[in-house]
Amino acid sequence: DAGVIQSPxxxxxxxxxxxxxxxKPISGHNSxxxxxxxxxxGLELLIYFNNNVPIDDSGMPEDRFSAKMPNASxxxxxxxxxxxRDSAVYFCASSPGQAGANVLTFGAGSRLTVL
Amino acid sequence: DAKTTQxxxxxxxxxxxVHLPCNHSTISGTDYIHxxxxxxxxxxxxxxxxxxxxxxxxxxxxxIAEDRKSSTLILHRATLRDAAVYYCIAFxxxxxxxxxxxxxxxxxxxxx
Numbered sequence: 001d002a003g004v005i006q007s008p009x010x011x012x013x014x015x016x017x018x019x020x021x022x023x024k025p026i027s028g029h030n031s032x033x034x035x036x037x038x039x040x041x042g043l044e045l046l047i048y049f050n051n052n053v054p055i056d057d058s059g060m061p062e063d064r065f066s067a068k069m070p071n072a073s074x075x076x077x078x079x080x081x082x083x084x085r086d087s088a089v090y091f092c093a094s095s096p097g098q099a100g101a102n103v104l105t106f107g108a109g110s111r112l113t114v115l
Numbered sequence: 116d117a118k119t120t121q122x123x124x125x126x127x128x129x130x131x132x133v134h135l136p137c138n139h140s141t142i143s144g145t146d147y148i149h150x151x152x153x154x155x156x157x158x159x160x161x162x163x164x165x166x167x168x169x170x171x172x173x174x175x176x177x178x179i180a181e182d183r184k185s186s187t188l189i190l191h192r193a194t195l196r197d198a199a200v201y202y203c204i205a206f207x208x209x210x211x212x213x214x215x216x217x218x219x220x221x222x223x224x225x226x227x
Contacts, residue, residue: 101166
């Protein structure tokens with residue numbers, strides 16, 4: 001299995017631009033998680049899906065952030081408009097079921113720099 | 116939410132055992148204790164998890180206190196490749212986003 005695949009690996013953009021991060025979970029996994037990692041806040045959960053349905057998006061920082069999961073094999077995290085404080089590494093993870101008894105497999109991350 | 120507390124950093128000598136502690140005094144009966152580690156410039160990777168009984172796998176052992184308010188990750192022989200940030204998390208099925216957020220973890224340094 002190729003694992004959780006994220007793209008792009010690196011993105012540099014200017015303030016105000018739209019950013020779209022993509023994630024392909026492991027085939028057969030029905031839970032998907034978006035995390036953001038910064039030095040100040042550590043590794044915080046933004047949103048997670050179960051069977052393509054958003055379960056909890058209370059970690060999404062503000063309305064500029066949105067996430068979708070149109071099917072079981074693809075998810076996007078969009079930031080519009082982007083701001084310098086959004087600079088971080090964004091990780092996607094998937095799990096064969098809801099977290100707890102099931103473990104998370106993380107992707108390699110997307111490093112975002114907003115100038 | 117079952118918050119976890121870990122030391123910020125620990126050091127170990129190569130080829131010696133390492134015991135990484137974690138406190139989770141507010142854990143509930145349905146929370147699983149997970150350990151992940153993150154090597155530099157990589158995503159977190161799963162190490163081990165358990166509910167009540169001690170667990171062993173090829174990477175490590177997990178010792179869970181009888182009252183489940185603490186646990187210890189045991190690396191039996193540390194290698195330089197084990198230098199990483201180790202996260203302890205109490206995961207509950209259908210947990211909230213805040214409950215599924217990782218803490219700051221323990222930075223393990225392995226000395227040659």
